[in-house]
Amino acid sequence: MVITSLENDRVKKYVKLKQKKYRDMYGEFIVEGYHLVVEAYKRGILKEMIIEENEAVPIEAHSVYVTYDIIKKISDVESPPKVMGLCSKVEYNDEVGSRILLLDGLQDPGNIGTIIRSAVAFNVDTVIFGRNTVDLYNPKVLRATQGMMFHINVIFDDLEEVIKKIKSLNIAVYGTKVTHGEDVRRIPVKDKKSYALVVGNEGNGVRDEISDMCDGNLYIRMNDKVESLNVSVATSILLYELGDMDE
Amino acid sequence: MVITSLENDRVKKYVKLKQKKYRDMYGEFIVEGYHLVVEAYKRGILKEMIIEENEAVPIEAHSVYVTYDIIKKISDVESPPKVMGLCSKVEYNDEVGSRILLLDGLQDPGNIGTIIRSAVAFNVDTVIFGRNTVDLYNPKVLRATQGMMFHINVIFDDLEEVIKKIKSLNIAVYGTKVTHGEDVRRIPVKDKKSYALVVGNEGNGVRDEISDMCDGNLYIRMNDKVESLNVSVATSILLYELGDMDE
Numbered sequence: 338m339v340i341t342s343l344e345n346d347r348v349k350k351y352v353k354l355k356q357k358k359y360r361d362m363y364g365e366f367i368v369e370g371y372h373l374v375v376e377a378y379k380r381g382i383l384k385e386m387i388i389e390e391n392e393a394v395p396i397e398a399h400s401v402y403v404t405y406d407i408i409k410k411i412s413d414v415e416s417p418p419k420v421m422g423l424c425s426k427v428e429y430n431d432e433v434g435s436r437i438l439l440l441d442g443l444q445d446p447g448n449i450g451t452i453i454r455s456a457v458a459f460n461v462d463t464v465i466f467g468r469n470t471v472d473l474y475n476p477k478v479l480r481a482t483q484g485m486m487f488h489i490n491v492i493f494d495d496l497e498e499v500i501k502k503i504k505s506l507n508i509a510v511y512g513t514k515v516t517h518g519e520d521v522r523r524i525p526v527k528d529k530k531s532y533a534l535v536v537g538n539e540g541n542g543v544r545d546e547i548s549d550m551c552d553g554n555l556y557i558r559m560n561d562k563v564e565s566l567n568v569s570v571a572t573s574i575l576l577y578e579l580g581d582m583d584e
Numbered sequence: 585m586v587i588t589s590l591e592n593d594r595v596k597k598y599v600k601l602k603q604k605k606y607r608d609m610y611g612e613f614i615v616e617g618y619h620l621v622v623e624a625y626k627r628g629i630l631k632e633m634i635i636e637e638n639e640a641v642p643i644e645a646h647s648v649y650v651t652y653d654i655i656k657k658i659s660d661v662e663s664p665p666k667v668m669g670l671c672s673k674v675e676y677n678d679e680v681g682s683r684i685l686l687l688d689g690l691q692d693p694g695n696i697g698t699i700i701r702s703a704v705a706f707n708v709d710t711v712i713f714g715r716n717t718v719d720l721y722n723p724k725v726l727r728a729t730q731g732m733m734f735h736i737n738v739i740f741d742d743l744e745e746v747i748k749k750i751k752s753l754n755i756a757v758y759g760t761k762v763t764h765g766e767d768v769r770r771i772p773v774k775d776k777k778s779y780a781l782v783v784g785n786e787g788n789g790v791r792d793e794i795s796d797m798c799d800g801n802l803y804i805r806m807n808d809k810v811e812s813l814n815v816s817v818a819t820s821i822l823l824y825e826l827g828d829m830d831e
Contacts, residue, residue: 447694451814458806458813481814488809522828557824559705562735566705567698567728570820573813577804577821581769 339390339402343410347401351387351411357472364426366474367411370418376484382424387411389419413476429491433503434462435531439496441547442469442538448569450481455573457485459580464489467496500550503533510535511555512543513575518554521578529579536572586637586649590657594648598634598658604719611673613721614658617665623731629671634658636666660723676738680750681709682778686743688794689716689785695816697728702820704732706827711736714743747797750780757782758802759790765801768825776826783819
């Protein structure tokens with residue numbers, strides 16, 4: 338049976354999940370496209386697949402068939418995929434780990450997704466989303482992660498509280514400044530076994546009250562014609578260096 | 585005098601410059617916002633400023649005042665700035681330099697702009713746009729460069745031809761592969777004095793015919809859960825390493 342009505346209750350719920358308040362209320366979110374559906378299945382959080390009529394999907398999961406118009410309505414993109422997944426939010430744990438990335442007020446979903454990919458690539462354990470950072474389950478963030486958010490622990494909390502906890506574990510907390518602090522290339526390997534790195538909003542950087550809590554700042558040496566790098570690039574280079582354990 | 589009509593010839597030309605064919609025809613392009621107008625002025629290519637009525641801009645240049653509706657029509661963004669600049673295309677030179685980045689078919693303007701910022705940061709001389717790469721003067725690319733395209737040489741050409749020229753200068757040409765080739769961290773300093781790096785399209789990478797011309801491939805060591813990094817991140821890390829001249 339194919340659902341054809343945009344007024345169908347199930348369809349109305351899928352559409353609501355574009356908004357954070359409903360994702361929080363239901364504890365569910367939508368992923369788009371075959372790749373993310375497979376990743377969600379492997380992670381054990383795929384509840385049902387939403388499939389465009391006549392499309393065959395070789396995954397064993399409850400399937401709901403809908404028209405193209407409905408897919409289009411649920412999707413966040415211009416050219417929607419033929420398969421989507423309704424997922425339960427990932428059950429992340431509370432442990433901060435020992436290689437930690439904190440996001441303070443990032444607003445661009447593409448940047449956040451890209452940063453999560455890089456975090457997994459360079460062996461970060463845990464990404465902490467500050468309250469002022471865009472939602473992980475935002476469709477644009479999910480798309481940019483390419484499913485990597487299933488391979489890392491994520492915590493949503495007040496950064497002040499988390500930083501206190503991290504410091505109580507004797508893990509150094511680094512802020513980021515464009516020119517001040519320590520050249521990340523000079524951090525000795527022994528200091529890379531555990532660390533926490535805070536990165537800030539695209540325009541304003543890390544908030545002062547957070548910056549004040551850091552043990553030091555890291556920077557990337559570069560040509561002085563450039564005021565700053567793109568935040569996802571800068572974060573990725575810092576994580577790349579902090580992930581290098583060669584003597 | 586304030587231009588108020590969208591039918592004004594000057595206004596019609598500004599709007600046309602959103603399209604590459606007209607930018608190529610006139611040899612001109614539009615930059616948006618105070619920061620880019622200042623950078624264009626410093627580079628000596630600012631022909632006139634397009635200013636929203638009643639706005640004061642402390643730059644000595646021919647000024648054309650227009651209404652908000654006209655600014656909105658010319659602009660590429662939802663919330664347009666109060667000042668824009670009409671510019672002559674930059675007079676780049678033909679010399680390929682000795683630290684060279686080649687772009688093979690990149691399509692995302694944000695990625696290209698971000699990569700140009702990183703190229704300047706890590707002392708690349710010249711960026712080569714292959715014929716199949718999005719135009720440098722695309723408003724979204726310009727915005728993402730943050731004006732850094734005024735601080736680097738740019739060449740638009742067939743990559744095959746340019747690579748032949750680079751090889752005739754005895755400069756090593758590196759392609760990029762996710763896992764094959766040489767770990768970029770292991771490139772000795774003596775090999776970083778001159779190099780050419782080719783990076784490819786977001787989905788498809790470097791074309792085979794270009795890849796076949798390369799002397800070798802570079803990769804970034806990372807966790808094997810990750811298939812690939814975002815292309816602007818990967819390129820920036822490679823340039824960061826190739827720009828490091830410390831022994």
